[in-house]
Amino acid sequence: MSHADPNCIFCKIIAGQIPAKKVYEDEDILAFHDIAPWAPVHILLIPKQHIVSMAEVTAAEAAVLGRMMTLVPTLMTQLGVSNGFRQVINTGHDGHQEVMHLHMHVMGGPRPWSRG
Template sequence: MSHDPNCIFCKIIAGQIPSKKVFEDDDVLAFHDINPWAPVHILLVPKRHIASMVDVTPEDQAVLGKMMVLAPRLMAELGVTGGFRQVINTGPDGGQEVYHVHMHVMGGPRPWLKG
């Protein structure tokens, strides 16, 4: 499995940096975002280091599909019932800050809509 020793998500996957895990198997780690944008905000990360969606190959199809199927299950387990948002930022113009593919999954009431 590919690993980048300088990548913060690779360090989280390796257990070198703590995280509040939601799910883990051989392929994917899901954990709560440390700077949430919604009441429930988790990150789904493939354990194999893939820097960006630009670097995805057919070999990555299964793990990316697993992440898409896993997201609604985890949101339901976390009590999200009114829908959720899935976002993958890609590259500098796409707002990617950590260069390890990750999917933000955000749910719960959106406080900025109140008023």
């Protein structure tokens, strides 16, 4: 795994080559609003290290993935989500992963995933 992929849109966002509406950033993680939201609040959390998908995760990534998971409640509270949220990580082609850089969708607001 390399630190960055020059052809990856998320690596370009991390590098500042493509703008994003950032929610959070530290040395290992970036969180930003999804450009095509499925919910009133829809953010993406990505590791700054280029990891293709969950299928490529090793024990070496456990700490950053754990930090991503534990960061979510704080971010959603800051964004005004108070009645629950959904976290989704799509993996690979059959898992409907569209960008080949591991990312977690976090969606909240009034029943954004309801089919009605």
